Amino acid sequence: MSQQHVLRFPPGFLWGTASAAYQCEGGNTNNQWYRWEQEGHILSGDTCGQAADWWEHAEHDFLLAEQMENNALRLSLEWSRIEPVEGQWDSTALERYRAMLLDLRRLHLTPVVTLHHFTDPLWFTERGGFAHGENVRFFIRYVQHVVAALQDVNSFWITFNEPNVYAFQGYLMGVFPPGEKDLVRTFQVLRNLMQAHVEAFYAIRTIRPQAQIGYCLHYRLFDPANSLSLLDRSAASIQENMFTWSALQAGETGRFTFPAGRVLSPLVHAAGARDYHGVNYYTREIVSFDPRRPAEAFGRRFVRPGSVRNDDGLSDSFGEIYPWGLYRILKSVYQRTRGNKPLYITENGFSDRLDDRRPAALLAHLAVLQRAIQDGIPVRGYFHWTLVDNFEWNDGWYVRFGLIELDPVTQKRTPRRSASMFGEICQANAITEAIVERYAPELNNIIFGTTDALSRQIPV
Numbered sequence: 001m002s003q004q005h006v007l008r009f010p011p012g013f014l015w016g017t018a019s020a021a022y023q024c025e026g027g028n029t030n031n032q033w034y035r036w037e038q039e040g041h042i043l044s045g046d047t048c049g050q051a052a053d054w055w056e057h058a059e060h061d062f063l064l065a066e067q068m069e070n071n072a073l074r075l076s077l078e079w080s081r082i083e084p085v086e087g088q089w090d091s092t093a094l095e096r097y098r099a100m101l102l103d104l105r106r107l108h109l110t111p112v113v114t115l116h117h118f119t120d121p122l123w124f125t126e127r128g129g130f131a132h133g134e135n136v137r138f139f140i141r142y143v144q145h146v147v148a149a150l151q152d153v154n155s156f157w158i159t160f161n162e163p164n165v166y167a168f169q170g171y172l173m174g175v176f177p178p179g180e181k182d183l184v185r186t187f188q189v190l191r192n193l194m195q196a197h198v199e200a201f202y203a204i205r206t207i208r209p210q211a212q213i214g215y216c217l218h219y220r221l222f223d224p225a226n227s228l229s230l231l232d233r234s235a236a237s238i239q240e241n242m243f244t245w246s247a248l249q250a251g252e253t254g255r256f257t258f259p260a261g262r263v264l265s266p267l268v269h270a271a272g273a274r275d276y277h278g279v280n281y282y283t284r285e286i287v288s289f290d291p292r293r294p295a296e297a298f299g300r301r302f303v304r305p306g307s308v309r310n311d312d313g314l315s316d317s318f319g320e321i322y323p324w325g326l327y328r329i330l331k332s333v334y335q336r337t338r339g340n341k342p343l344y345i346t347e348n349g350f351s352d353r354l355d356d357r358r359p360a361a362l363l364a365h366l367a368v369l370q371r372a373i374q375d376g377i378p379v380r381g382y383f384h385w386t387l388v389d390n391f392e393w394n395d396g397w398y399v400r401f402g403l404i405e406l407d408p409v410t411q412k413r414t415p416r417r418s419a420s421m422f423g424e425i426c427q428a429n430a431i432t433e434a435i436v437e438r439y440a441p442e443l444n445n446i447i448f449g450t451t452d453a454l455s456r457q458i459p460v
């Protein structure tokens with residue numbers, strides 16, 4: 001095979017999958033998502049139940065990750081297990097997490113631990129959760145407790161998963177708990193989460209100076225339906241700023257972009273409070289001007305007609321599969337942060353129950369990622385969402401993101417084709433022509449062709 005037909009990743013690149021406690025562990029009945037489920041908000045009518053049974057048997061799946069040649073794994077800790085009652089700590093929960101982290105290390109999988117992935121203990125919810133700035137201190141106390149207890153077995157921390165999704169889905173769209181639709185509160189929640197990140201960063205830094213600490217945002221592009229229309233362009237750009245860039249800018253400078261910046265005071269001590277940028281990328285949306293939608297910055301959002309799509313969810317679509325968007329996002333994060341820190345793809349994945357688009361989609365995204373690295377953007381790892389099918393929030397079991405299929409009733413695992421492909425890429429630390437030929441030969445010319453071919457819409 002000739003040299004130019006291999007796309008190599010840098011030595012030491014982290015390859016793994018990402019997951020979250022509530023979606024995998026099972027048996028979490030003490031947080032606001034469980035209550036939300038009990039209130040009947042899960043659109044599929046499913047219950048999380050045993051989930052992927054990680055509280056009992058996560059190690060079985062860790063072994064599958066190791067067999068897939070991964071060298072890292074991202075999971076989250078469930079605050080409501082560790083602090084089930086305000087100020088009371090459950091040491092057995094921490095011991096269980098310690099056992100999981102030790103097992104990952106035994107398998108040479110570098111653990112990456114998220115401290116908050118959407119779920120709050122019920123006692124915290126009852127105090128008003130992150131809508132009240134004074135509650136941030138409870139989160140910091142939890143972080144100090146956990147990091148002090150686990151710092152010898154983990155040094156890569158993600159404080160928050162997607163503050164923007166938590167705020168917008170829960171307080172503006174009303175589809176995540178607490179189901180509110182209030183723009184000002186959405187902005188306040190976003191600010192409180194970002195401030196909590198800053199304080200958590202310094203709390204962890206004090207306990208463990210060598211730790212790597214950051215947060216991840218959900219980075220979504222909003223493109224104008226007609227790029228020549230000023231109205232479409234401004235509606236798209238306000239939406240993108242609000243959802244995607246405001247939090248990043250606040251994380252960098254303390255100041256939120258318009259319109260959030262109009263109602264929020266700047267963050268305190270934000271500048272410098274992260275060691276890397278965590279990028280979750282899934283899709284883009286198309287926006288056209290619509291005077292009937294003042295609450296959405298006069299923009300109507302839709303999936304690009306004719307695009308290759310993820311399987312739809314029940315309330316929302318998971319949208320277009322748009323590999324080049326990953327390059328655009330990475331470049332934009334890099335430029336907006338003036339290249340000050342390394343980047344990690346902390347999530348990227350596809351809802352595709354039949355796995356008939358995922359192999360090509362994943363290959364295309366990884367080829368785009370490799371191009372970004374070649375172009376000088378310092379991306380140090382890739383975490384695919386997700387290892388085994390898990391409970392997808394308000395869609396329940398309806399959509400399937402796993403490289404490995406899971407039957408939640410029998411707990412039977414069946415690896416999808418994508419799992420073997422991902423394993424081959426991780427093992428090679430490269431995309432080889434043989435892999436492309438085996439899994440998506442139609443992409444051969446595009447992946448090993450010119451930049452131009454990659455940047456055009458990749459037919460997955």
Ligand code: FCB
Pocket residue numbers: 020161162165218280347385392393401
């Ligand atoms: C992300 C979430 C993750 C999962 C994927 C599909 O926004 O962080 O928990 O729901 O989407």
